[in-house]
Amino acid sequence: MVAGELVQEHLRADTGAPDDITVKPREPQGAAERREDHTHGAAPASGAEETDASREQETEKEAQPDERAAMLPDGGGGEAEGEEGKKLETRLYWRRFAVLTVFSLYSLVNAFQWIQYSIIANVFTRYYGVANDKVDWLSIVYMVAYVPLIFPATWLLDRKGLRLTALLGAGLNCAGAWLKCASVSPELFGVTVTAQVICSVAQVFILGLPSRLASVWFGPREVSTACATAVLGNQLGTAIGFLLPPVLVPNTPNDVQLTGHNISVMFYGTAAVSTALFVLTVIVIKDRPPLPPSQAQAVLPDSPPEDYSYKQSIINLIKNKAFILLLVSYGIMTGSFYSVSTLLNQMIMACYENQELNAGRIGLTLVVAGMVGSILCGLWLDHTKTYKMTTLIVYILSFLGMVVFTFTLDLDDIYLVFFTAGVLGFFMTGYLPLGFEFGVEITYPESEGTSSGLLNAFAQIFGIIFTLIQGKLTTDYNPLAGNLFLCAWIFLGILLTALIKSELKRHNVNMGADSNHLQALCKETFRQARSLILFQEASVRLFTHFPPSC
Numbered sequence: 001m002v003a004g005e006l007v008q009e010h011l012r013a014d015t016g017a018p019d020d021i022t023v024k025p026r027e028p029q030g031a032a033e034r035r036e037d038h039t040h041g042a043a044p045a046s047g048a049e050e051t052d053a054s055r056e057q058e059t060e061k062e063a064q065p066d067e068r069a070a071m072l073p074d075g076g077g078g079e080a081e082g083e084e085g086k087k088l089e090t091r092l093y094w095r096r097f098a099v100l101t102v103f104s105l106y107s108l109v110n111a112f113q114w115i116q117y118s119i120i121a122n123v124f125t126r127y128y129g130v131a132n133d134k135v136d137w138l139s140i141v142y143m144v145a146y147v148p149l150i151f152p153a154t155w156l157l158d159r160k161g162l163r164l165t166a167l168l169g170a171g172l173n174c175a176g177a178w179l180k181c182a183s184v185s186p187e188l189f190g191v192t193v194t195a196q197v198i199c200s201v202a203q204v205f206i207l208g209l210p211s212r213l214a215s216v217w218f219g220p221r222e223v224s225t226a227c228a229t230a231v232l233g234n235q236l237g238t239a240i241g242f243l244l245p246p247v248l249v250p251n252t253p254n255d256v257q258l259t260g261h262n263i264s265v266m267f268y269g270t271a272a273v274s275t276a277l278f279v280l281t282v283i284v285i286k287d288r289p290p291l292p293p294s295q296a297q298a299v300l301p302d303s304p305p306e307d308y309s310y311k312q313s314i315i316n317l318i319k320n321k322a323f324i325l326l327l328v329s330y331g332i333m334t335g336s337f338y339s340v341s342t343l344l345n346q347m348i349m350a351c352y353e354n355q356e357l358n359a360g361r362i363g364l365t366l367v368v369a370g371m372v373g374s375i376l377c378g379l380w381l382d383h384t385k386t387y388k389m390t391t392l393i394v395y396i397l398s399f400l401g402m403v404v405f406t407f408t409l410d411l412d413d414i415y416l417v418f419f420t421a422g423v424l425g426f427f428m429t430g431y432l433p434l435g436f437e438f439g440v441e442i443t444y445p446e447s448e449g450t451s452s453g454l455l456n457a458f459a460q461i462f463g464i465i466f467t468l469i470q471g472k473l474t475t476d477y478n479p480l481a482g483n484l485f486l487c488a489w490i491f492l493g494i495l496l497t498a499l500i501k502s503e504l505k506r507h508n509v510n511m512g513a514d515s516n517h518l519q520a521l522c523k524e525t526f527r528q529a530r531s532l533i534l535f536q537e538a539s540v541r542l543f544t545h546f547p548p549s550c
Helices: 003-012 029-041 043-062 095-115 118-128 132-160 162-181 189-204 209-217 223-248 256-284 310-319 321-351 356-384 387-408 414-428 431-443 448-476 479-498 505-545
Strands: none
Touching: 095 132, 095 162, 095 189, 095 209, 095 223, 095 256, 118 132, 118 223, 118 256, 118 321, 118 356, 132 162, 132 189, 132 321, 132 448, 162 189, 162 209, 162 256, 209 223, 209 431, 209 448, 223 256, 223 321, 223 356, 223 431, 310 321, 310 448, 321 356, 321 387, 321 414, 321 431, 321 448, 321 479, 356 387, 356 414, 356 431, 387 414, 387 431, 387 479, 431 448, 448 479
16 A cells, blocks of 8 residues: 555544544535435525535545555555544654653663773773773774674564663663673773673664654654754763763772772762663653654554564665665764774874873763754754755765864864864764664655664674774874774765755655645535535525515
8 A cells, every 4th residue: 555545544534633634524414414405495506516516526536545655564554444534643742751861861871881991991901901902892892782783673673662672772781880890800801891792782772762762752843853862862971971981080000999999980870870770761661652643653553564574674775775875874974983982082192191081071072062963953854854955964064074173183282172073073973863864764664763773783884894994093103094084984975975865755744644634624614614605595595485474
């Protein structure tokens, strides 16, 4: 069944609340009976009735489905096809803000645990007695774990829903945090690696949820902002990960016991917060609201039909040329952000000695500016729906920001680095929710979790490659060589983004429903007015046939 046909069947079946959509309204029974009486009792009105009948036939023709719309999954509302009078209701619930808040917070803690080692890499290398590349792998493991596990994770999201996936993410995040508390000893580096692996598995059940959560719980005028806010939680965690570890674990090379105590304080604090958020996740997060928030969600099935194929969904996405271009361009941009975040401490320390605290603050500036960019981009998309233009402009500005950051890093002006890092973060981090939402638009009605999962998988792949290569260039040569490497790849991403064909399928379904709603209201008003006029004409004719004296 085509999308337009499915939407129209739902619309024809709907009569009711102001937000509902009615394409085939029924006349009041009394008006129909009066017209029938008038037809038998007043011959002059027969011509008008024939004209009215022909108008009704034309109206019915206008309400036929649009066969050119995109395909929806089988079962996406077929039960409503033969039913009249069934309502297609949408409603927004206050609970959606609690769901979004809890998700954003435990996503924040997971991102904090990702970056907490890299930003004070010099402290951990000395405490555990390992090389820089070993500490780098504590960050890279997040990317390595994501790639093979994203497919079972998105399958689980499609089959079992939002709640179970969220519980796994929050639960594993909590377990990894507590295991880190047991690794505070110079000879237990293997334990801290195991704990970080558990946290990296938790990330698989977190990163793919923003677009699904936004689509399932939020209305069409706020879905992009909700997605940006969900992504913002992860970015805020990265920002706090840049800020707090240098403060909680200062560099004390001559006192290993004090260093261990400081690391223990950081780990136990993280574990306590993770536990509280896991409890809130159990209480707050549900699969979906009782009624869908938008027409795009209303025409989709509540659960995958029996013949749903996750493999076929992946194949459909791979055949989508626009999505393939977005996969690569999103992977380049996000992978570059991962690489810069992981190696920021090493880049700053190579150019400015004894600046661990400022390295963390620069990272904080990078991410906080990106959080502002994310929110502004989300608001802009909700207002304009100009997905491709916004994505391309932000991509170009990210490239310019990377070029400026590259050539100002070693000018011996730490405050200039703060400014250029903020500009880079505003656009580079602000791009992340744009890619999510653009992907959902051009792949609708495929699952948001599947498209987001593939986008994140490519981001992790590029992040691994970029981090290893840029780290090698930074160590063997200087930060300039590594940053120029990223600049070249980001420029390629601009070209790929320009080639994406923008087809906003989800937005078109919502707009089509709104348009049909307005048409239906106009037709209903016209019919009621016409019935009133006919009633008045018949009354006049009856009055002339039967004078008051009778």
